[in-house]
Amino acid sequence: MNAPSTLPADFLRSSIWAANLGADTLARVESEVLERSVPGGGVVCRKGSPVDYWVGVIEGLVKISSVSAEGKSVTFTGVRAGGWFGEGSVLRTTAWGYDAVALRDCRVALMPRATFHWLLETSIEFNRFLLEQLNERLSLFIGMLESDRLLEPEARVARCLASLFNPHLYPGGGRDLQISQEEIGYLSGVSRQRVNQALHVLGQAGLLRVAYGGVTVLDLPALGAFGS
DNA sequence: TCATTAAATTGTT
DNA sequence: AACAATTTAATGA
Numbered sequence: 289m290n291a292p293s294t295l296p297a298d299f300l301r302s303s304i305w306a307a308n309l310g311a312d313t314l315a316r317v318e319s320e321v322l323e324r325s326v327p328g329g330g331v332v333c334r335k336g337s338p339v340d341y342w343v344g345v346i347e348g349l350v351k352i353s354s355v356s357a358e359g360k361s362v363t364f365t366g367v368r369a370g371g372w373f374g375e376g377s378v379l380r381t382t383a384w385g386y387d388a389v390a391l392r393d394c395r396v397a398l399m400p401r402a403t404f405h406w407l408l409e410t411s412i413e414f415n416r417f418l419l420e421q422l423n424e425r426l427s428l429f430i431g432m433l434e435s436d437r438l439l440e441p442e443a444r445v446a447r448c449l450a451s452l453f454n455p456h457l458y459p460g461g462g463r464d465l466q467i468s469q470e471e472i473g474y475l476s477g478v479s480r481q482r483v484n485q486a487l488h489v490l491g492q493a494g495l496l497r498v499a500y501g502g503v504t505v506l507d508l509p510a511l512g513a514f515g516s
Numbered sequence: 517t518c519a520t521t522a523a524a525t526t527g528t529t
Numbered sequence: 530a531a532c533a534a535t536t537t538a539a540t541g542a
Contacts, residue, residue: 468525481530484527500536501525 296323296397299346303372304459305417313411322398332388332396333374339384341398344372348394349467351474354386365428365451366391366475368465370458375418376425378404391471424456434516441478443515445486446495448476450512453505466502490514 297318300306306314323346326332332343332350343350345367352373353363364386367373377384378401407414428451439447449472452458452465469487473480487498495511497504505511 470525480526481528488527498526 296321296346299344299397302460303344303370304456305372305414308413309411313407317399317403317407320400320403322400324396324398326390326394326396328390328392328394330390330394332390332394333384335385335387336383338382339374339377340401341374342372342378342401342404343374343388344397344399345369346395346397348396349391349471350394350396351389351391352386353389363475363477364432365425366448366471368452368458368461370461372421375404375421391474420456424454428454431512439515441476441482442486442489444476445472445478445483446490446511446514448472449490449496449503449505450508450514453508453511463506464502464504468501 300318300321301314306317309317322341326348333339335354347369349369350367350373351363352365352367353361355361367388373388374384408418431447449465452467452475453461453463455461469483470480472478472487473483476483478486487496487503490496490511491498493510493514495505495507495514497506
């Protein structure tokens with residue numbers, strides 16, 4: 289069922305930002321990027337700790353969230369295989385402004401801060417990619433401001449899933465995603481029971497197909513616009 | 517390959 | 530939150 293595990297080098301080459309890099313540039317990046325495994329429930333990076341790397345998800349699913357002083361948790365987004373996060377932190381700050389937690393066993397690629405900045409200074413294509421990625425995330429968060437307060441659980445689940453199929457953030461992801469209803473609950477801030485109901489509503493609407501341990505998106509545009 | 521068992525996930529209250 | 534039903538994964542014959 290699962291694809292054979294991706295080698296770090298293959299993962300880097302399949303990232304869109306790497307598509308137009310020269311061979312020697314790519315070789316240097318490959319030699320400097322590290323790989324690390326994070327068990328399910330483990331912390332990829334913790335709020336307040338130094339930002340030493342830009343992080344790519346090779347395999348698994350990572351939740352980006354923040355916990356308030358009273359212990360209330362807010363999830364910003366999920367990052368699935370193929371996605372990179374932390375560019376804002378690497379660019380502007382020295383400490384992470386949020387937590388990144390592995391929802392299941394993960395393998396992540398770590399690009400050292402220095403490598404990131406070197407790419408930033410040498411590659412126009414890399415800059416173009418960052419501009420697009422930051423823009424995609426901005427519109428994602430703007431949409432969340434609306435959906436978080438105004439929309440019912442069905443729409444929140446719909447948008448949460450749609451965001452995981454964003455072709456700019458997760459290239460080559462296909463239409464299928466292995467994700468449990470519990471994981472969707474963590475990402476969308478909806479109880480698992482409500483996720484279960486919502487998935488059936490969305491399935492009835494023909495927007496997606498639910499399967500054991502995963503979903504298949506049938507109509508991505510409609511999914512992202514559900515409820516508005 | 518098949519049957520049995522444990523674990524994970526889903527569906528319902 | 531708790532429970533039963535279903536699906537998958539693992540194990541050994």
